[in-house]
Amino acid sequence: MxxxxxxxxxxxxxxxxxxxxxxxxxxxxxxxxxxxxxxxxxxxxxxxxxxxxxxxxxxxxxxxxxxxxxxxxxxxxxxxxxxxxxxxxxxxxxxxxxxxxxxxxxxxxxxxxxxxxxxNAVATAEHTMALLLAATRRIPQTHGDLAGGVWRGDYYTYDRVGPELEGSTVGLVGYGAIGRRVARMVEGFGAEVLVYDPYVDVPGQVELDELLRRSRFVSLHARATPETTGMIGAEQLALMPRGSVLVNCARGALLDYDALCDALESGHLFGAGVDVFPEEPIPAGSRLLAAPNLVMTPHLAGAxxxxxxxxxxxxxxxxxxxxRGEPPAHCANPAVTLSARRPSGRA
Structure with missing residues (x-):
């Protein structure tokens, strides 16, 4: 047939x-x-x-x-x-x-x-690492200066350099296929990993507030649901240590972007890397376009x-x-049965 x-x-x-x-x-x-x-x-x-x-x-x-x-x-x-x-x-x-x-x-x-x-788990995990390192080492800014013919030696001053991954704590908010890969990657850099994900059983995971207080780097990997929408706002960002770095390659709805801009402009966050936004494309005049030490990519982490x-x-x-008349392996609405396939039409 x-x-x-x-x-x-x-x-x-x-x-x-x-x-x-x-x-x-x-x-x-x-x-x-x-x-x-x-x-x-x-x-x-x-x-x-x-x-x-x-x-x-x-x-x-x-x-x-x-x-x-x-x-x-x-x-x-x-x-x-x-x-x-x-x-x-x-x-x-x-x-x-x-x-x-x-x-x-x-x-x-x-x-x-x-x-x-x-x-896209592998691609997104790799992109997460790229944004984390780019924001921490100010790669876009320093490249832009050099491309414009400017050599900025002041980037080497103590107040302008960022932290190292080795010996730091990385907090992962969400521990699905992407979060688990990021965990292995940052552990390869010598970092300690903390996890918050109420939907999976991870030995030793911590509550979100504790993760934010203890983590020098935080990466978001949760799905956007009514429960997770806006889960990282001004109050949560304030819990992160001064000089820390935030990355979001998950969904724009997880993060309050005005609060992110506030934290970057005040210097509370050293940097951030984001691939997803509350409105895509980013509208003209958005604060994100002028926020300091913010590395952005246009929703292509999984590309x-x-x-x-x-x-x-x-x-x-x-x-x-x-x-073959078998049920699908990845069905979002399993109440629908396909065991009796018909060549055309629905009963």
Missing amino acids: TIRVLAAGDHFVRNDLLAGALRREVAGGLAISELTLPWPVVPFGPVGEVDEASDVEDELIAALRGVEVCVTQMAPLTRRVLDACPDLRLFCVSRGGPVNANLEAATEAGVAVTFAPGR SKETAMKAASIVAADVARYA
């Missing part, structure tokens, strides 16, 4: 990667069509009732006619799309979480939604060739399970 699949890739998780992974994983019987989404050339945003998606509802609806499976990174699975696409049974999101899918509506429609946990290839392979493997 032929399964009609739409590869709705973009300029990162490309259609050739998705189609190649599907052909490797699924033993024949595929009819693959393609739709190319504009991300990241065109930023994602809210679409209908979902977040962080490409605004392509009309194009997606047209491309999904008669299609049973969609593999994508940024396509919006909204109630409108679901209502217009009765043949859809499986929607595979090649991201760490399916934030671009309306899970309630998908469950009501009998559409299983899968995702790709851990796809590596390996991330894109892993993402394609993870979702293709779940399509293969679906084709």
